[in-house]
Amino acid sequence: MFWNLFLKECRLQWREKRFVWSLVVLLLLAVPAVAVGFAHYRSDLSEVEAGAVAERERWVQQGPKNPHSAAHYGIFVFRPVSPLRVWDQGITPFAGGVVFTEAHIKTDASYETAQDQSTLSRFGSLTPAFVLLYLVPLFLMINGFALISGEREQGTLRLLSASAADPRRLLAAKWLSLFPIVLLVGGVMLGLGLVLLWGRLPAANLLTASALCALVLLLYYGTIANMTLLCSAVLRSSHQVLVCLLLFWMTSSLVVPKLAASAAESWFPTPDREAFHGAMKQEKKSGMDGHDPADQRVARIRTETLAKYGVEKEEDLPINIDGLLMQEDENYGNKVFDRYYEELAAVHAQQERVFQWSSLLSPLLPARVLSMTLAGADSGTQHRFNEAVEVFRRDYVELLNTDMMHESRSGDWRYQADEGLWSRVPVFTFDFGSPLSRFATQSAALGMLLLWFLITGVLTAWLAPKFLQKVTP
Amino acid sequence: MMWRVIWAHESRLLRRDRISLAAALGFVMIMIAAAWVNGDKLNRWEQAGATAVAEQEARFSAQHADLVAMEAGEKHYDSLFGSPQSYFSWAGAVTVFPFDSWAMLSTGSGDLFAPVSQVKFYTKARVPGHDTANPMPRLFGAFDPAFVLLYLLPLFVIALNYGIVGDERECGILPMVLAQPVSPRQLFLLKIVWRWGVTSLVVLFALCAAFAVGGVNPLAKPLALAQLAGLVWLYCGFWFLLCLLVNTGRRGAHQCAVALTGLWAMLLLVVPAGAHLIGGLLYPIPSRIEAIAAQRLAAADAAKQGGEILAKFYQDHPELSANRGDTYAQYKATFQWYQRTLAVFEAVEAITAPMEQDFEARVEARLRFEQGLALLSPAVSVREALDELAGVSRVHYRAYQQEVQDYAARFRMFFAEKAFGESVIESADVARLPRFDMAPLQSNASVLRALAWLALVNLLLLAACAVLGREIPAR
Numbered sequence: 016m017f018w019n020l021f022l023k024e025c026r027l028q029w030r031e032k033r034f035v036w037s038l039v040v041l042l043l044l045a046v047p048a049v050a051v052g053f054a055h056y057r058s059d060l061s062e063v064e065a066g067a068v069a070e071r072e073r074w075v076q077q078g079p080k081n082p083h084s085a086a087h088y089g090i091f092v093f094r095p096v097s098p099l100r101v102w103d104q105g106i107t108p109f110a111g112g113v114v115f116t117e118a119h120i121k122t123d124a125s126y127e128t129a130q131d132q133s134t135l136s137r138f139g140s141l142t143p144a145f146v147l148l149y150l151v152p153l154f155l156m157i158n159g160f161a162l163i164s165g166e167r168e169q170g171t172l173r174l175l176s177a178s179a180a181d182p183r184r185l186l187a188a189k190w191l192s193l194f195p196i197v198l199l200v201g202g203v204m205l206g207l208g209l210v211l212l213w214g215r216l217p218a219a220n221l222l223t224a225s226a227l228c229a230l231v232l233l234l235y236y237g238t239i240a241n242m243t244l245l246c247s248a249v250l251r252s253s254h255q256v257l258v259c260l261l262l263f264w265m266t267s268s269l270v271v272p273k274l275a276a277s278a279a280e281s282w283f284p285t286p287d288r289e290a291f292h293g294a295m296k297q298e299k300k301s302g303m304d305g306h307d308p309a310d311q312r313v314a315r316i317r318t319e320t321l322a323k324y325g326v327e328k329e330e331d332l333p334i335n336i337d338g339l340l341m342q343e344d345e346n347y348g349n350k351v352f353d354r355y356y357e358e359l360a361a362v363h364a365q366q367e368r369v370f371q372w373s374s375l376l377s378p379l380l381p382a383r384v385l386s387m388t389l390a391g392a393d394s395g396t397q398h399r400f401n402e403a404v405e406v407f408r409r410d411y412v413e414l415l416n417t418d419m420m421h422e423s424r425s426g427d428w429r430y431q432a433d434e435g436l437w438s439r440v441p442v443f444t445f446d447f448g449s450p451l452s453r454f455a456t457q458s459a460a461l462g463m464l465l466l467w468f469l470i471t472g473v474l475t476a477w478l479a480p481k482f483l484q485k486v487t488p
Numbered sequence: 489m490m491w492r493v494i495w496a497h498e499s500r501l502l503r504r505d506r507i508s509l510a511a512a513l514g515f516v517m518i519m520i521a522a523a524w525v526n527g528d529k530l531n532r533w534e535q536a537g538a539t540a541v542a543e544q545e546a547r548f549s550a551q552h553a554d555l556v557a558m559e560a561g562e563k564h565y566d567s568l569f570g571s572p573q574s575y576f577s578w579a580g581a582v583t584v585f586p587f588d589s590w591a592m593l594s595t596g597s598g599d600l601f602a603p604v605s606q607v608k609f610y611t612k613a614r615v616p617g618h619d620t621a622n623p624m625p626r627l628f629g630a631f632d633p634a635f636v637l638l639y640l641l642p643l644f645v646i647a648l649n650y651g652i653v654g655d656e657r658e659c660g661i662l663p664m665v666l667a668q669p670v671s672p673r674q675l676f677l678l679k680i681v682w683r684w685g686v687t688s689l690v691v692l693f694a695l696c697a698a699f700a701v702g703g704v705n706p707l708a709k710p711l712a713l714a715q716l717a718g719l720v721w722l723y724c725g726f727w728f729l730l731c732l733l734v735n736t737g738r739r740g741a742h743q744c745a746v747a748l749t750g751l752w753a754m755l756l757l758v759v760p761a762g763a764h765l766i767g768g769l770l771y772p773i774p775s776r777i778e779a780i781a782a783q784r785l786a787a788a789d790a791a792k793q794g795g796e797i798l799a800k801f802y803q804d805h806p807e808l809s810a811n812r813g814d815t816y817a818q819y820k821a822t823f824q825w826y827q828r829t830l831a832v833f834e835a836v837e838a839i840t841a842p843m844e845q846d847f848e849a850r851v852e853a854r855l856r857f858e859q860g861l862a863l864l865s866p867a868v869s870v871r872e873a874l875d876e877l878a879g880v881s882r883v884h885y886r887a888y889q890q891e892v893q894d895y896a897a898r899f900r901m902f903f904a905e906k907a908f909g910e911s912v913i914e915s916a917d918v919a920r921l922p923r924f925d926m927a928p929l930q931s932n933a934s935v936l937r938a939l940a941w942l943a944l945v946n947l948l949l950l951a952a953c954a955v956l957g958r959e960i961p962a963r
Contacts, residue, residue: 062778106623109617109623132773135760135858135861137871273629276627281525394623
């Protein structure tokens with residue numbers, strides 16, 4: 016009985032023109048979305064790899080130079096490209112992918128690609144995530160809104176009720192009938208993605224990412240299917256169902272995310288970049304509590320160093336005190352940076368909590384966050400990248416200062432290091448982590464999505480059978 | 489007099505349709521909320537600009553007082569380090585994007601570029617992004633009046649009109665209506681014109697409320713107001729005529745609703761995203777990484793040939809090899825360092841200029857191509873026009889970037905004159921130090937293009953409705 020009901024629903028859908036049209040449109044969008052995403056990934060990857068190799072070459076072959084000059088010559092670090100970005104670009108166009116690292120200064124990632132794009136880019140990019148998270152739910156709603164209300168209007172619900180069909184089975188069959196097409200579109204995209212990315216990251220990671228992505232999509236589509244069935248059962252006419260579902264889609268996909276974005280920035284504003292960097296610079300100069308100015312710190316370190324080595328003049332020191340002073344300045348600056356960036360990270364975390372709470376109004380938000388996280392294109396990954404760059408900067412600046420400290424004498428600014436030292440600076444690497452570990456950081460988003468699925472599921476299972484008995488509009 | 493009967497009937501229907509009245513009220517409230525939210529953000533950005541300028545002027549003023557004291561022999565610095573005579577004490581000058589009061593209408597490109605940036609004479613000037621901001625909010629875009637007009641207004645129109653004919657057909661009253669002494673074409677066109685007029689009034693009222701919330705007097709810019717009203721009226725009309733066109737077939741109300749929703753999704757989501765995809769494929773923008781690599785290479789080469797470059801710099805700028813200041817002997821090495829740095833900087837600029845011009849040309853070509861594709865969806869044209877009216881379009885930010893570059897060149901030249909004149913900063917120099925000043929750019933090319941394009945599309949739709957509406961199936 017159940018399968019007969021399910022097959023009947025599928026057959027009915029296939030006979031609808033809108034179903035066939037929307038399926039064709041979705042498949043026409045899905046395939047180029049994956050293919051173009053892959054093409055962009057390959058070109059971005061080759062650019063980043065070539066850029067990193069050239070930058071390393073320039074660094075190593077910069078010629079003999081004072082280590083501190085080299086520290087100011089600096090190293091450009093390019094954000095690696097995750098193969099899973101084919102799936103979802105996430106925040107990548109809005110987050111810088113290039114960081115210039117040098118002594119004394121912690122710089123932020125810059126050169127956002129969105130800056131070079133036209134107005135069209137603000138309407139969204141045609142990525143697999145865009146098709147699957149924005150368009151497929153709309154398709155589900157358009158195809159499913161009349162599942163019950165349509166039967167009620169046509170009078171066939173009376174016939175169904177008169178049959179021996181269990182209302183819950185009937186509902187389950189209708190619910191399931193929404194999925195073959197979703198599985199087809201999602202399957203085509205995931206399958207194509209798997210084929211294209213096979214060998215580009217460990218098979219276990221690729222399969223885990225695909226499985227987790229499928230889980231997210233099933234929970235999301237399950238929620239949409241629940242809502243569709245619930246509205247179709249509860250509301251009086253198909254018009255009302257359609258209007259209500261479209262209102263829900265528009266609110267959850269467009270309005271709530273934008274409102275959440277604006278609210279997050281309004282309630283927890285991030286400091287202006289000039290003011291932020293100005294404040295750090297000032298604090299480095301005047302001391303973290305305003306009572307330890309840079310010149311006093313320098314004088315204190317000079318005195319302590321002379322005392323430590325038991326000499327009276329800097330020239331008699333076995334080390335170059337300038338190297339030591341610069342490293343001490345780095346250490347102090349790092350404390351200032353840590354404090355400011357921790358505060359900034361706390362503001363970002365508060366902003367993201369606004370998104371988390373807004374997920375109560377939109378199932379798209381947690382689904383999008385999970386999709387970006389799986390693709391390694393979320394703000395958490397960007398934050399980890401920025402931290403990794405900062406660790407790299409601190410390490411190599413310390414290496415250069417230490418070399419200057421031990422290989423030259425105080426006041427000797429003519430000292431020059433060579434390729435031997437430059438080669439000792441390690442190559443920057445960044446590990447995106449496994450999809451599972453990234454996914455685990457978004458347990459709140461997963462919980463929200465699960466909550467949406469369960470609440471809408473329970474409501475549908477509880478309310479829809481009752482309204483199923485109402486056979487007339 | 490048929491129009492009077494029809495409009496009076498429509499008016500009665502509207503008064504009794506509580507859902508439509510609630511939707512209209514909701515629309516106005518959403519517009520007000522969007523204006524408030526966007527106005528709040530704009531205030532923060534303007535505040536950041538005002539604070540940066542005030543802090544700079546306070547710093548300059550304090551340093552100027554120090555210079556006066558030094559020249560009077562009342563104050564003394566042991567070295568140039570930290571002294572106001574040093575170029576580095578004056579190195580950073582702020583540039584602030586000039587927001588128009590209408591910027592509360594749209595965020596435009598405002599969330600991609602920092603409202604305040606700093607120009608230094610020894611580094612390349614560029615307008616940075618909001619480096620300290622969380623990229624998440626920018627991913628989802630801004631909740632501003634432009635969003636309400638672009639996305640929600642069409643849905644509002646569709647919700648009110650998707651069944652303009654289909655509803656009457658489904659209720660069975662269409663045969664009775666068509667039995668009246670009025671042609672179907674006249675009847676439904678008159679209905680649409682009335683609803684279009686009422687909706688336009690609601691939208692204009694919502695916009696006035698938005699301006700009031702943003703503390704802006706729209707009448708101060710009557711031409712821009714007329715353009716905005718025209719834009720909204722034509723965009724609204726586009727969706728009304730589309731509703732009518734879809735209704736002219738043999739479809740029921742819910743089939744029309746599905747078709748209109750599909751068209752909405754196509755025009756606002758799929759077409760722009762698809763056009764962007766095609767633009768990216770046909771006109772790929774070269775990577776910034778390549779530009780950085782070229783600049784690094786040029787800088788390294790220039791640094792190695794410092795002496796030759798300095799000589800060439802003197803050849804190119806004979807006016808700078810002028811008088812030697814009194815402080816020459818004291819700070820000879822410092823001046824030489826500045827001279828070399830500035831000469832190398834100019835050499836690197838000259839080497840990388842062709843690549844940058846190529847980059848800009850390719851970005852421009854892509855933007856032009858996408859501008860052409862934007863005609864596929866009226867929403868994109870309207871978005872560009874709204875951004876332009878708000879003074880935050882790509883054109884505005886590109887003009888700002890250019891102005892920052894020009895200012896940076898003037899700023900650098902000021903220090904070049906000092907460095908090659910081999911004198912330190914004096915109190916008399918402070919008044920000559922260039923300050924950034926840019927008035928909001930007045931441009932309306934996108935607005936006029938959108939108005940013309942929408943008028944043409946609407947005329948075509950009207951003609952199609954007139955042809956297809958001659959015979960409206962009663963069942």
